[in-house]
Amino acid sequence: MQLNTKGQMTYTVDLVFCIDATGSMAPILKAVKENALSFYSDLMKVLNEKNKRVESVRIKLIAFRDYIADGEEAMLVTDFFNLPEQAVEFSNTVNGITHFGGGDIPEDSLEALAYAIRSDWSQSGTKRRQIIVLWSDAPPHPLGFAKGKSDNYPSGMAANFAELTEWWENEQLGYVNRRAKRLILYAPATDIERGYDVETVYPWNNVVENWNNVVHFPSVAGKGLEEFQYEEILSAIVQSI
Amino acid sequence: MGFFNRSSGEANLFCAECGARLSADSLFCAECGARVGTPPTPVPPPQPMPGRDSMPVPPPPVMPGGVPMPVPPPSAMPGSAPMPAPVPPPFARPVQPDEPAPAAPVAAPAPVSGEKICPDCGTSIDGDSNFCWNCGHVFEAILKRCTKCNAILPDGSSACGICGQPVDGAAPAVDMAVVVDTVTTTTTTERVIAAASVSTESSDGINREQKEAANRNFHRPPAL
Incomplete structure (x- = not known):
């Protein structure tokens, strides 16, 4: 256990923001952009109120769309930004994200999740947190949907949901740590009972029901997550630390 | 698993x-990462060790002269039923001491010349x-911002990292296009902004230069 001089536990926090950057996502993108610069200080304030001490915060962005419709713009990632030293760079990068494209309704969110899981997580510190926050107002395509249909589909991607589940759950693979990992999901719950096209849509419910350390905040499909406020998102992140 | 349910109203x-x-x-346990509210993994109850009382017996008080006072066992007290042995919790962990109260705020020292107080x-x-x-x-008021974007x-910074605008505000070099109207022989000069920024402006007001x-x-x- 890592303690500071006051005998409090300290945390090393890595955050990965997976943001659906397709056309309908303007509301949540606006909220993220407006608060990007002050995110670190806002986070520290809430953590201090809860008497949690964080000794390092890093944040990484993954902006995803649709491999078939958006080609080279379908999946864009950054390296980790150290906060607060790189807060300006982080803010400017976030503000440069534009919402466009998407093609059909489902997006390639599971591939974005795969890249998030395979992030270059910090290995230092005893109390680590590896937190993935994913925002989407659409269901995902099944993994591999664009394979063979898009030249930009990456090799080495998880072939199916079972393999992606292995990446998340099998600690021996070393991608994420069992105790450190957290997934906060802002995405619509697929109404499985009403049926869906299994060829093009994969239900988020399968992630929520089969993965450990997942918190799901169901969103209204197609509305850009306009119902979520920045403060409640911040609160969810802090509670998962 | 499933949707996180915190509607039980019980404090865990x-x-x-x-x-x-x-x-x-x-939402999660800080020690093992288990989600709060997850049903516990079933554990077989601990087996009592033979010949060992579950309740520790404190040493008897000592009478003057060093002779210990005889203390009757609880079960020998008249009129009382044998006390049931307390059931230890399934996972024996010491109770964490209460977190210390936050220290009283200390008055900040006066800033040294050239410094300021957060x-x-x-x-x-x-x-x-x-x-x-x-x-x-963030000291928002003193942040320098690009005059263009x-x-x-x-x-x-000598130039904006987003749009390239020089920091001193001088206008960037522009390409001048000369359009000749062959019918009226009128020469029209248009000012063309480099990289076609206006025509590719996206719906959120950020032009292509800024995006790139x-x-x-x-x-x-x-590849993974």
């Missing part, structure tokens, strides 16, 4: 998986710093 003081003490509003945490920082190094508070300019510059931090991920 200890993690059902490892027994660690939980914060009042934790209004959030009271730390003394450089007078021209945009951020507090301790808590990250309003992006924040890091200290010492901001995307410099983005890259296509490598």
